[in-house]
Amino acid sequence: MHEVGIAEELVRQVVAAACGMARVTEVAVDVGALQWVDSDALRQAFDAASQDTIAEGARLELREVPPRAVCGACAAVYVPEELGIYVCPACGAAEPEFVEGNDIVLVSLECLSPEEENRESY
Numbered sequence: 001m002h003e004v005g006i007a008e009e010l011v012r013q014v015v016a017a018a019c020g021m022a023r024v025t026e027v028a029v030d031v032g033a034l035q036w037v038d039s040d041a042l043r044q045a046f047d048a049a050s051q052d053t054i055a056e057g058a059r060l061e062l063r064e065v066p067p068r069a070v071c072g073a074c075a076a077v078y079v080p081e082e083l084g085i086y087v088c089p090a091c092g093a094a095e096p097e098f099v100e101g102n103d104i105v106l107v108s109l110e111c112l113s114p115e116e117e118n119r120e121s122y
């Protein structure tokens with residue numbers, strides 16, 4: 001369940017990024033496929049971690065980023081066909097260095113400013 005740690009880190013970033021806002025309504029996150037994140041578990045962990053913060057109740061928009069590798073032997077760039085099988089299609093070496101698909105990145109936030117929040121509650 002490393003989703004809990006990821007969710008806590010995301011909430012920290014969201015709260016910092018939404019400074020001055022009243023409420024966060026949506027959080028878009030790119031999830032690298034190599035992180036092996038379970039999206040349901042991540043959503044649950046995010047809900048739990050965001051309680052009593054301005055991100056409480058925010059919708060989590062997850063986008064899976066496929067891995068992209070650079071071959072350590074011949075420098076070919078390739079997308080592994082299957083997770084767990086990282087053999088270079090050009091030379092057959094299994095020395096991938098991943099340039100994409102390895103990170104969890106906070107992409108964007110949708111927030112309500114204090115004025116908008118007030119307007120909504122009338």
Ligand SMILES: [Zn+2]
Nearest residue numbers: 071074088091
């Ligand atoms: Zn290669």
